[in-house]
Amino acid sequence: MKFDNPQTVFTKVLKLGTLLIVSIAILGSAIGFFAAGLPGLFGALAGAAIALVFVSLTALSVLVGSKLSLGAFYGIVLGGWLLKMVLFMIAISVLLQIEDLNGVAVFGTLVPSILGSLAVDAYVVTKSKIPAVS
Numbered sequence: 007m008k009f010d011n012p013q014t015v016f017t018k019v020l021k022l023g024t025l026l027i028v029s030i031a032i033l034g035s036a037i038g039f040f041a042a043g044l045p046g047l048f049g050a051l052a053g054a055a056i057a058l059v060f061v062s063l064t065a066l067s068v069l070v071g072s073k074l075s076l077g078a079f080y081g082i083v084l085g086g087w088l089l090k091m092v093l094f095m096i097a098i099s100v101l102l103q104i105e106d107l108n109g110v111a112v113f114g115t116l117v118p119s120i121l122g123s124l125a126v127d128a129y130v131v132t133k134s135k136i137p138a139v140s
Contacts, residue, residue, distance in 0.1 A: 012069070012136065015130055015131065016066075016069045019127055020062060023061045023062070023127075026119070026126055030115055030118050030119050030122065031058075031119075037111075038050035038114070038115075042108040046108040048111075049112040053112040056094070057119030061119070067083050
């Protein structure tokens, strides 16, 4: 695999990350349903949805920032990180209020999705051939 610019690198990150999280959502939903019924199914889907949104926000912020100046790039990436922190706290507090969600299923899909997406990020970036000097 050869990726020669940030556009192709982070497009590949989005595609592979989405594929991974959808796979984890399917597996987690099946396990959650058989372990805890509908609350397990809904919990697994909620955890996967949260992971997908946050993984996508990371890749999109880098994609948008890569087209701007260095200062704007850092501003976009840092702003995206701060936005994700606030949205994550809001999402978790909302999920805690829903009684028909299994918290173990949410956690059980959220953690592998995040760790898997970090592995996808590392894999794609290490396989990229982006010059460090222009």
